[in-house]
Each structure stands twice: as structure tokens, then as C-alpha cells.
Amino acid sequence: MTSQIIKLTYVNGRGLAESGRMIMAAAGVEWEERHLADKSEIEQLRKDGVLMFEQIPLLQIDGLNLVQSSAINLYLANKYNLAGKTAAEKATVNMVLEGAKDFGVYGTIPFYPKESQEKVLNENKKKAENRYLPAFEKVLADNNSGYFVGDSLTAADIVVFEKLLPMDEYLPDLIPAYPKLHIFFDKMKNNPNLSAYLSSNKRFPQPDDAYVAGVLKILYT
Numbered sequence: 234m235t236s237q238i239i240k241l242t243y244v245n246g247r248g249l250a251e252s253g254r255m256i257m258a259a260a261g262v263e264w265e266e267r268h269l270a271d272k273s274e275i276e277q278l279r280k281d282g283v284l285m286f287e288q289i290p291l292l293q294i295d296g297l298n299l300v301q302s303s304a305i306n307l308y309l310a311n312k313y314n315l316a317g318k319t320a321a322e323k324a325t326v327n328m329v330l331e332g333a334k335d336f337g338v339y340g341t342i343p344f345y346p347k348e349s350q351e352k353v354l355n356e357n358k359k360k361a362e363n364r365y366l367p368a369f370e371k372v373l374a375d376n377n378s379g380y381f382v383g384d385s386l387t388a389a390d391i392v393v394f395e396k397l398l399p400m401d402e403y404l405p406d407l408i409p410a411y412p413k414l415h416i417f418f419d420k421m422k423n424n425p426n427l428s429a430y431l432s433s434n435k436r437f438p439q440p441d442d443a444y445v446a447g448v449l450k451i452l453y454t
């Protein structure tokens with residue numbers, strides 16, 4: 234049986250595709266990437282009817298055209314046994330995934346006007362310190378296995394890690410203040426599949442001005 238090609242369509246950056254990429258990387262699966270470089274390409278995909286809400290990311294897998302990053306993450310988590318083992322674990326994985334999505338907005342900061350970026354960063358720092366980082370610390374303490382849910386790796390661990398990475402790039406002093414989260418962060422960095430992905434040429438850098446301008450031109454003009 235030939236294995237099917239998995240194809241991810243996005244732009245050439247992390248954005249809303251990065252959590253799906255990291256779930257696939259952690260699961261040890263190979264995928265192809267298509268990076269849209271021109272407005273005409275997304276217009277063609279819209280005409281082709283493969284983008285349910287005319288937006289990317291698009292993951293083509295098992296004959297499906299999946300959109301909506303959360304749905305993509307859940308599909309991958311279920312397919313690669315990273316979704317939790319029981320109904321209760323699955324619900325907790327979903328809670329953590331949604332919380333991680335609300336928390337992990339650091340990749341959008343370069344899209345704000347230069348003069349408001351510091352203010353946005355400070356607002357998100359406050360949210361991280363007052364809500365999300367203590368919550369992550371408590372989930373890890375209550376679960377007491379080194380993982381967010383159950384006793385093995387799930388998509389919850391992967392997506393929290395994916396969201397912590399850009400925060401740590403901006404605010405490297407925060408994670409060390411949370412002992413269990415700090416251990417978790419280091420453990421995830423040392424996960425062989427994730428560490429190979431993070432040092433590969435598939436991992437995009439922090440968005441820069443050229444990337445922001447490209448995305449705005451391709452998707453929003």
C-alpha cells in the first residue's frame with residue numbers, strides 16, 4: 234500500500250499553520266508544503282472550492298480538504314493518537330488547545346503598527362502572567378505526569394509548546410518563574426522529533442517586515 238501524500242497549503246511563515254506542522258512533526262510523519270506567493274493563487278483555490286471559508290491553512294489529507302486550524306489540529310491529533318485516551322482526556326486536551334490558542338498571540342505582534350507593538354506585547358505579558366502561565370502550571374501540577382493530559386504526549390502538550398516558543402522569544406524571563414512549566418518546556422525542546430523539526434529548514438523564523446508585507450499583499454488586498 235502506498236502512503237498518501239499530506240499537503241499543507243499556507244504562506245511561508247508560522248502563523249495558523251504552525252500548530253498543525255508541529256503535531257505532524259511530533260508524530261513523525263512527512264508532509265509537503267505549498268506556500269502561496271501571489272494573490273492569484275488563493276483566488277484560484279477559492280474558485281476550486283477547496284477552502285470552505287476562503288481562508289488558509291488548508292490541509293489535504295486522506296482525501297479531505299481540511300480548513301480551520303483547530304479542526305486540522307484535532308484531525309491530526311485523532312489520527313496520530315495524540316487526542317487523549319478517554320472522553321474526559323479528549324475534553325481536557327480540547328480545553329488546553331483552546332486556551333493555548335487564546336494565549337498564543339505573539340506571532341501576530343509584527344502585524345500591528347510599529348508604534349503599538351510594545352503596548353500589545355505588554356498587554357499580552359500581563360495576560361500571560363495573570364491567567365495563562367499560572368493555569369498551565371496548575372494543570373501540570375494537578376496532572377503530575379509531566380504532560381498536560383494523561384500520562385503521555387498529546388496535542389495539548391505540542392500546541393502549548395508551540396505557543397510558548399514565540400512568547401519565550403519575546404519574553405525569555407517568564408517561563409523560568411514557573412517550575413513545572415519550565416521543566417515541561419525543556420522536555421519538549423528535547424523531544425527528538427520536535428527538536429529535529431525546530432532545527433530543520435521547515436521551521437520558519439519570527440515574522441519580519443518583508444513577511445508581513447507579503448502576507449498582507451497575498452491575502453488582504
Ligand SMILES: N[C@@H](CCC(=O)N[C@@H](CS)C(=O)NCC(=O)O)C(=O)O
Pocket residue numbers: 248249287288289290300301302303452453
Ligand atoms: N479561524 C481560521 C482563521 C483562518 C485565517 O484567518 N486565515 C488567514 C491567513 S492566517 C486567511 O486566510 N486570511 C484571508 C481571508 O480571511 O480572506 C483558522 O483558525 O484557520
